[in-house]
Amino acid sequence: xxxxxxxxxxxxxxxxxxxxxxxxxxxxxxxxxxxxxxxxxxxxxxxxxxxxxxxxxxxxxxxxxxxxxxxxxxxxxxxxxxxxxxxxxxxxxxxxxxxxxxxxxxxxxxxxxxxxxxxxxxxxxxxxxxxxxxxxxxxxxxxxxxxxxxxxxxxxxxxxxxxxxxxxxxxxxxxxxxxxxxxxxxxxxxxx
Amino acid sequence: xxxxxxxxxxxxxxxxxxxxxxxxxxxxxxxxxxxxxxxxxxxxxxxxxxxxxxxxxxxxxxxxxxxxxxxxxxxxxxxxxxxxxxxxxxxxxxxxxxxxxxxxxxxxxxxxxxxxxxxxxxxxxxxxxxxxxxxxxxxxxxxxxxxxxxxxxxxxxxxxxxxxxxxxxxxxxxxxxxxxxxxxxxxx
Numbered sequence: 001x002x003x004x005x006x007x008x009x010x011x012x013x014x015x016x017x018x019x020x021x022x023x024x025x026x027x028x029x030x031x032x033x034x035x036x037x038x039x040x041x042x043x044x045x046x047x048x049x050x051x052x053x054x055x056x057x058x059x060x061x062x063x064x065x066x067x068x069x070x071x072x073x074x075x076x077x078x079x080x081x082x083x084x085x086x087x088x089x090x091x092x093x094x095x096x097x098x099x100x101x102x103x104x105x106x107x108x109x110x111x112x113x114x115x116x117x118x119x120x121x122x123x124x125x126x127x128x129x130x131x132x133x134x135x136x137x138x139x140x141x142x143x144x145x146x147x148x149x150x151x152x153x154x155x156x157x158x159x160x161x162x163x164x165x166x167x168x169x170x171x172x173x174x175x176x177x178x179x180x181x182x183x184x185x186x187x188x189x190x191x192x
Numbered sequence: 193x194x195x196x197x198x199x200x201x202x203x204x205x206x207x208x209x210x211x212x213x214x215x216x217x218x219x220x221x222x223x224x225x226x227x228x229x230x231x232x233x234x235x236x237x238x239x240x241x242x243x244x245x246x247x248x249x250x251x252x253x254x255x256x257x258x259x260x261x262x263x264x265x266x267x268x269x270x271x272x273x274x275x276x277x278x279x280x281x282x283x284x285x286x287x288x289x290x291x292x293x294x295x296x297x298x299x300x301x302x303x304x305x306x307x308x309x310x311x312x313x314x315x316x317x318x319x320x321x322x323x324x325x326x327x328x329x330x331x332x333x334x335x336x337x338x339x340x341x342x343x344x345x346x347x348x349x350x351x352x353x354x355x356x357x358x359x360x361x362x363x364x365x366x367x368x369x370x371x372x373x374x375x376x377x378x379x380x
Binding site: 057071072074087090091093094095097098099101102105106107108109110111112113120121122123124126132134135138139 | 250254275276278295296298299301302303305306309310311312314315316317322324326327328329330338341342345368372375
């Protein structure tokens with residue numbers, strides 16, 4: 001952990017608390033060699049608390065002895081949604097998440113065996129730069145919104161209760177906007 | 193319409209990118225395309241295929257889409273709400289794959305994304321692989337040197353991801369087994 005990342009986590013804690021986010025601060029301890037924040041973002045439809053984790057991924061990599069480019073810091077916001085899928089539904093779930101990820105304003109949905117469906121965004125920072133705190137609070141707001149309006153659709157798809165097409169229509173209704181297809185037409189490939 | 197600087201903000205990038213061997217083409221906002229855009233060749237993959245990126249302001253893209261859909265109030269609300277400027281990087285990774293692997297591609301993309309330091313892979317409604325990252329900025333302007341660094345890091349991570357894709361595509365393993373092996377620190 002660098003001095004700058006440590007002070008930045010403390011600064012973010014203060015900044016986000018002033019914006020009325022409820023935060024748990026996890027300091028360095030015997031069991032943890034990096035600091036992180038746990039930010040409360042509401043309750044899931046099954047009444048589980050959603051906590052987003054904010055930490056420097058590069059601190060974790062350093063603590064594990066992994067190489068980190070000296071000029072780079074990665075600040076990660078990670079929200080596990082605890083939505084698991086059985087094997088037959090994995091393909092439909094991945095198709096839905098891929099379509100949603102093409103249009104989300106910040107962050108993306110992913111899937112990990114341990115956490116199920118999650119939301120994640122990483123800020124890429126030059127080592128001498130501080131993260132802009134409004135971007136972090138904006139990301140947390142966006143995650144809270146997407147968890148609230150999309151988690152049920154995703155959970156229903158993961159359970160096999162909705163097809164991908166049905167889920168997309170529900171997502172469009174929930175977001176109030178069409179999930180426009182990516183327009184590849186302007187793609188330009190050099191002749192060289 | 194969403195209010196922007198009305199000044200080109202990506203126009204100054206091509207000369208610097210060109211000096212580092214990255215071809216790019218900037219286009220201004222127009223009636224047909226109401227947002228400025230930079231098309232950029234990040235590099236090539238192991239098969240010599242170009243990694244083509246489209247970079248534009250998501251705020252402008254969304255505002256334009258809302259206006260086109262007749263949702264002018266929503267577009268105006270977006271303008272009022274804009275506190276963060278989002279530069280949207282979208283990379284076309286459409287590749288020829290063995291037919292047996294195509295149905296599994298979306299799962300490969302979603303689960304491989306956990307290994308990326310930033311951004312994500314996905315498959316769109318037409319079955320095409322893409323990479324996307326949204327770079328959040330305080331103002332609607334870009335530091336060319338930071339942009340170049342991000343482009344170089346993106347190229348490196350996509351070249352690594354495509355190597356994995358190529359190896360998996362020509363294996364007889366489904367993506368779940370492939371990813372499970374990687375999670376245990378083994379290269380399948």
